[in-house]
Each structure stands twice: as structure tokens, then as C-alpha cells.
Amino acid sequence: xxxxxxxxxxxxxxxxxxxxxxxxxxxxxxxxxxxxxxxxxxxxxxxxxxxxxxxxxxxxxxxxxxxxxxxxxxxxxxxxxxxxxxxxxxxxxxxxxxxxxxxxxxxxxxxxxxxxxxxxxxxxxxxxxxxxxxxxxxxxxxxxxxxxxxxxxxxxxxxxxxxxxxxxxxxxxxxxxxxxxxxxxxxxxxxxxxxxxxxxxxxxxxxxxxxxxxxxxxxxxxxxxxxxxxxxxxxxxxxxxxxxxxxxxxxxxxxxxxxxxxxxxxxxxxxxxxxxxxxx
Amino acid sequence: xxxxxxxxxxxxxxxxxxxxxxxxxxxxxxxxxxxxxxxxxxxxxxxxxxxxxxxxxxxxxxxxxxxxxxxxxxxxxxxxxxxxxxxxxxxxxxxxxxxxxxxxxxxxxxxxxxxxxxxxxxxxxxxxxxxxxxxxxxxxxxxxxxxxxxxxxxxxxxxxxxxxxxxxxxxxxxxxxxxxxxxxxxxxxxxxxxxxxxxxxxxxxxxxxxxxxxxxxxxxxxxxxxxxxxxxxxxxxxxxxxxxxxxxxxxxxxxxxxxxxxxxxxxxxxxxxxxxxxxxxxxxxxxxxxxxxxxxxxxxxxxxxxxxxxxxxxxxxxxxxxxxxxxxxxxxxxxxxxxxxxxxxxxxxxxxxxxxxxxxxxx
Numbered sequence: 041x042x043x044x045x046x047x048x049x050x051x052x053x054x055x056x057x058x059x060x061x062x063x064x065x066x067x068x069x070x071x072x073x074x075x076x077x078x079x080x081x082x083x084x085x086x087x088x089x090x091x092x093x094x095x096x097x098x099x100x101x102x103x104x105x106x107x108x109x110x111x112x113x114x115x116x117x118x119x120x121x122x123x124x125x126x127x128x129x130x131x132x133x134x135x136x137x138x139x140x141x142x143x144x145x146x147x148x149x150x151x152x153x154x155x156x157x158x159x160x161x162x163x164x165x166x167x168x169x170x171x172x173x174x175x176x177x178x179x180x181x182x183x184x185x186x187x188x189x190x191x192x193x194x195x196x197x198x199x200x201x202x203x204x205x206x207x208x209x210x211x212x213x214x215x216x217x218x219x220x221x222x223x224x225x226x227x228x229x230x231x232x233x234x235x236x237x238x239x240x241x242x243x244x245x246x247x248x249x250x251x252x253x254x255x256x257x258x259x260x261x262x263x264x265x266x267x268x269x270x271x272x273x274x275x276x277x278x279x280x281x282x283x284x285x286x287x288x289x290x291x292x293x294x295x296x297x298x299x300x301x302x303x304x305x306x307x308x309x310x311x312x313x314x315x316x317x318x319x320x
Numbered sequence: 321x322x323x324x325x326x327x328x329x330x331x332x333x334x335x336x337x338x339x340x341x342x343x344x345x346x347x348x349x350x351x352x353x354x355x356x357x358x359x360x361x362x363x364x365x366x367x368x369x370x371x372x373x374x375x376x377x378x379x380x381x382x383x384x385x386x387x388x389x390x391x392x393x394x395x396x397x398x399x400x401x402x403x404x405x406x407x408x409x410x411x412x413x414x415x416x417x418x419x420x421x422x423x424x425x426x427x428x429x430x431x432x433x434x435x436x437x438x439x440x441x442x443x444x445x446x447x448x449x450x451x452x453x454x455x456x457x458x459x460x461x462x463x464x465x466x467x468x469x470x471x472x473x474x475x476x477x478x479x480x481x482x483x484x485x486x487x488x489x490x491x492x493x494x495x496x497x498x499x500x501x502x503x504x505x506x507x508x509x510x511x512x513x514x515x516x517x518x519x520x521x522x523x524x525x526x527x528x529x530x531x532x533x534x535x536x537x538x539x540x541x542x543x544x545x546x547x548x549x550x551x552x553x554x555x556x557x558x559x560x561x562x563x564x565x566x567x568x569x570x571x572x573x574x575x576x577x578x579x580x581x582x583x584x585x586x587x588x589x590x591x592x593x594x595x596x597x598x599x600x601x602x603x604x605x606x607x608x609x610x611x612x613x614x615x616x617x618x619x620x621x622x623x624x625x626x627x628x629x630x631x632x633x634x635x636x637x638x639x640x641x642x643x644x645x646x647x648x649x650x651x652x653x654x655x656x657x658x659x660x661x662x663x664x665x666x667x668x669x670x671x672x673x674x675x676x677x678x679x680x681x682x683x
Contacts, residue, residue, distance in 0.1 A: 158522075170520045183514075189516065
């Protein structure tokens with residue numbers, strides 16, 4: 041096992057009195073594919089969202105490459121409402137907005153595809169290169185940054201070629217077939233030069249054949265870009281096929297974690313997914 | 321279409337426009353009415369393109385245009401009215417001692433006007449840009465009214481001449497001054513839109529969450545767009561002051577913002593050429609329709625409705641018709657291109673053929 045890329049420590053997320061994620065700790069090691077699974081409403085996307093800065097956890101710490109990236113503790117009226125573990129209150133507060141987190145090297149895709157719909161495929165990828173541009177506003181606006189611009193365009197084009205999307209480069213993103221839109225979203229995320237890729241239900245709405253292709257694609261991308269992948273998924277075939285380790289959430293609590301084979305035979309996981317017979 | 325043909329067309333178009341302008345300039349007296357329409361259209365075009373930058377390209381629904389134009393206009397007016405004429409302008413209370421001695425040439429005054437508008441945009445943008453869509457519109461609208469009320473307030477009589485307005489603002493020396501300045505402003509905005517920053521603005525318009533996930537700092541980019549837009553809105557206001565010669569706070573009522581908004585929507589949100597086209601159509605259209613305001617007699621019969629004010633009714637109906645047929649504005653989010661123009665005429669032709677029973681050949 042290599043170094044920690046991502047580590048969550050005692051993360052709790054409450055919306056008012058409702059506990060969405062309860063005292064959740066996990067880690068993703070370098071060059072792993074780790075999946076987070078669980079029934080609907082288990083808190084998977086919430087957990088995802090405080091890694092990406094969309095939410096702040098009510099309490100807990102998130103480390104990225106062993107550096108504290110996000111930390112929070114209950115404050116204000118949350119102090120009274122807080123239902124998490126009182127021994128694990130974190131002292132520090134560290135806040136990051138989603139764009140700062142992306143700059144650190146975490147890229148993500150969305151559960152419901154969020155492309156820049158009216159823009160072309162090429163522009164979609166090119167936009168991801170904007171944050172690395174060093175030229176100031178005045179220089180950029182007067183087009184005096186042509187070297188940088190050419191470099192950005194070259195990198196974006198290379199990426200599209202690698203992802204077999206080059207043929208679509210001048211098409212409007214929303215005109216692509218569904219599977220290609222998913223594909224483009226991943227390509228766009230890769231354009232930010234991440235070290236950690238977060239995939240939020242990448243196989244949602246795909247048929248079995250497309251899902252198989254996606255599994256192969258994720259594995260290949262991981263190798264090509266030397267990535268660590270952390271994903272949320274419902275398709276068990278995909279998860280069992282590609283993950284190195286799996287975490288299972290149910291009603292905000294982690295009920296199991298381990299190798300795919302162990303998870304498959306774990307009673308609590310089966311219960312969470314299939315339900316328990318009454319009087320059993 | 322080949323690139324060389326396009327360049328040729330561009331050169332021809334520019335020379336025709338230049339020739340017309342030179343002709344108009346040489347026959348200033350005869351065509352003063354047409355010249356004033358062209359100048360007003362160009363000034364509105366700058367304000368519309370600037371508004372398009374925030375509303376059409378960045379997706380911020382801001383309605384503060386009149387306020388920023390007022391700042392630009394008053395800055396230019398106060399700095400360029402000749403010192404010797406000032407006593408006559410401020411005949412009620414007299415002018416502030418310090419201000420009354422400052423006189424600047426037109427261009428620096430114009431830049432300063434834009435700058436003040438941009439700084440103010442920055443100050444109000446910090447709290448206001450956290451709002452979205454309609455709420456942002458209401459907040460900026462309110463701000464624009466505040467500016468107007470402050471300008472009109474009697475407490476500022478020594479500076480803005482309150483509700484008496486400002487007169488004797490030096491006019492343009494020739495038609496080329498406003499046209500060149502307007503073209504320069506629009507060119508700068510177009511360059512910005514086509515740069516990496518412009519792409520980031522479009523990303524924010526398309527999807528804020530996704531843009532943020534692409535490492536785009538939402539607040540910084542929104543504020544940048546808002547300030548640049550306000551700068552050019554202020555410049556347009558300054559040009560308007562010099563164009564009109566007299567301004568008062570009533571010039572910058574909300575209706576001015578609506579005029580600009582109308583141009584932007586009519587031309588197409590997210591199309592610069594659409595805004596320019598819309599600006600000429602709206603400004604000139606109002607003038608062309610003037611004959612509706614005059615009583616009309618056919619033979620001995622007095623045509624009803626033809627009287628003062630009817631023009632605006634016809635104008636509004638025309639606008640509704642245009643919006644019904646072109647729901648995304650005349651240009652949508654596309655820009656003008658020679659191919660587009662050729663296609664437009666081809667379509668007109670083939671449509672006629674279809675009506676005559678000809679076979680349609682696809683799209």
C-alpha cells in the first residue's frame with residue numbers, strides 16, 4: 041500500500057437534526073480504485089460533496105495527500121443539534137471552495153451529467169485548462185498570451201484524441217449520445233490534471249454493454265494518467281469488477297468495508313440492500 | 321466559403337461603411353438627422369454589447385445599466401463643460417469651488433467616467449453578486465434608482481446641479497469620434513469574449529456548479545465580468561452625454577435600462593453582432609415609424625389612430641411579432657458570418673420555391 045491520497049476522519053454531516061453521514065472515516069491509497077456503495081439515501085453523495093467542497097462537514101477532517109484540506113466542527117445552533125461522536129470534535133476549521141479543491145488536484149464528475157451544454161466538445165475541455173493559465177486578465181483579453189493559448193489548445197486536443205472524442209470536437213456537447221456525454225465529462229475532469237478522480241455514479245443510465253466498456257475505460261484511464269479513483273456506484277457488476285476496496289454506507293453509517301469478495305458475502309450488506317425479513 | 325473571399329467581403333463592407341460615413345461627414349448639415357441616428361445607435365450598441373457581456377455571456381441578470389451610464393455621463397459632463405460656461409450652467413447654487421477649476425479633454429474624462437462606474441460596480445458587486453437571477457436583477461435595478469436619486473438630490477446641487485441638469489457639454493467634433501470610440505469599445509469586449517476568460521464566463525453561464533468544479537473561481541470571474549461591463553456602460557454613458565449636450569437625472573431612468581435590455585434580447589442573448597443589429601433596428605425603427613404620429617388623410621377620410629403616440633404602439637406590436645418568430649432574438653447566440661447571410665437569402669429563396677410547389681431538398 042502506498043501513501044494516503046484521500047483520508048476522511050470522523051466526518052459527520054447533519055442537515056438540521058437529520059444525520060446524513062455519521063462519523064465516517066475512510067481512506068483511499070495511491071493508485072487504488074475505491075468504491076463507495078450503499079442503498080439510496082445512504083449518504084454517499086453527501087460524503088462525496090465534502091471532499092469536493094460543495095458541503096462543509098458538520099464535524100470532521102479531510103486530508104488530501106496527508107495535508108489537512110477541509111476541517112470543521114459544530115458551531116452556533118449546530119452545537120445543540122450535533123448528534124455525532126462528542127469525543128471526535130475537531131478543533132480546527134479549514135474551508136475550501138470547490139475551485140480551490142480542483143486546483144489541488146481533485147477532479148470530479150456529476151451524478152446527473154453537467155456539461156457546458158451549449159458549448160462545443162472542444163470548448164468543454166478547453167475551459168478546464170483556464171485555471172492553470174498564468175497570464176493576467178489584460179494580457180489574456182488582448183490576446184497577448186498566444187503561446188499559452190496555443191499550449192492550452194494543444195493539450196485539450198491531445199486529450200480529446202486520447203479519449204477518442206476528437207471526431208466530435210466541433211459538435212455541441214448536448215448533441216452527443218448519452219454514453220459519449222459521460223465520456224466527455226470524464227475527459228473534461230481529466231483536463232484539470234488531477235491526481236485523484238472522483239466519479240459520481242458514472243454508469244447511471246447505461247446498459248450492461250456500455251457498463252462493461254466503462255469499466256475497461258476507467259481502468260485504462262487510471263493507468264494512462266497515473267490516477268487514484270474514488271467512485272460511487274449502484275451497478276454491482278461494475279463495482280465488483282474494478283474496485284480494489286469497497287466501503288458500504290447505510291443510513292449514514294459505515295456498515296462494512298473491505299475487498300469486493302468480502303463485501304459480496306457480508307450479511308449486513310446483504311441486509312441493507314435486500315432488507316431483513318420481519319421476525320427473522 | 322474561402323478565407324480570401326471572406327477577407328475580400330470584409331474589406332468591401334468596411335470601405336462601404338467608411339465611404340458612407342465620409343459622405344455624411346461632408347454633408348453634415350443636410351444629413352444631421354441621419355448622423356444623429358447613427359451616433360445614437362452606436363452608443364446604444366456599446367451599452368448593449370456591455371450588457372450582453374454580463375447578461376448574455378456570464379449569465380448574470382443585471383439591470384443596473386442606467387445607473388452606470390449616469391455615472392459615466394455625469395463624470396464626462398462635469399469634467400468637460402468649459403470652465404467659462406460653468407457659471408451659466410450652475411446658475412442656481414453655483415459650482416463646488418474645487419470641481420469648478422478642473423477641466424479635462426474628452427478622452428481622459430471618458431476613461432475616468434468608465435473607471436468610476438467600474439469601481440462602483442466592484443463595490444456593489446461584492447455583496448450583490450452573491451444573489452442569483454431575478455434577485456440580482458432587482459438588487460441592481462434598485463441600485464440604479466439610488467444613483468439617479470442621489471444625482472437629483474438638492475444636497476448635491478453644488479456638484480450635479482440637482483434636478484436642473486447639466487448643459488453646454490461639448491459635442492462631438494465629427495461623426496468619426498463617436499464611431500471610432502464605439503468600435504474600439506466593442507472590439508475590446510469581443511476580444512475579451514473570445515479569450516480564455518470569455519470561455520470561463522460562458523462556462524459560468526452554462527453551469528455554475530460544473531464551472532466551479534473546473535477550477536473557475538465563480539466570485540472572481542463574476543466580479544470581473546460585472547466590472548468590465550460596467551466600465552463600458554459608463555463609457556457609453558459618457559458618449560451619450562457628449563451626444564446629447566444636455567443631461568439631467570431624468571435621462572437615466574429605468575426606461576433607459578429597458579431600452580438596452582430590449583436591444584440585447586431582440587438581437588439575441590450571447591450575440592455581439594445581434595446586439596449591434598438590434599441597436600440599429602430599435603433606434604432607427606422608432607424614427608422610421610414617425611409617420612404614424614402624423615395625422616393621415618386618404619382622400620377625404622381621416623385614418624383613425626394616426627396621432628402622436630401611435631408610433632410606439634406600432635413599434636411594440638412589431639417587437640412582439642419579432643419575438644414570436646425569433647424566440648431567441650434575431651441572431652440567437654450566433655454571430656454574423658457571410659455564410660450565414662448567404663444561407664439566409666438561400667432559405668428565403670427556397671422557401672418561396674416550396675410554396676410554389678417545388679421539391680424541398682432537405683434542410
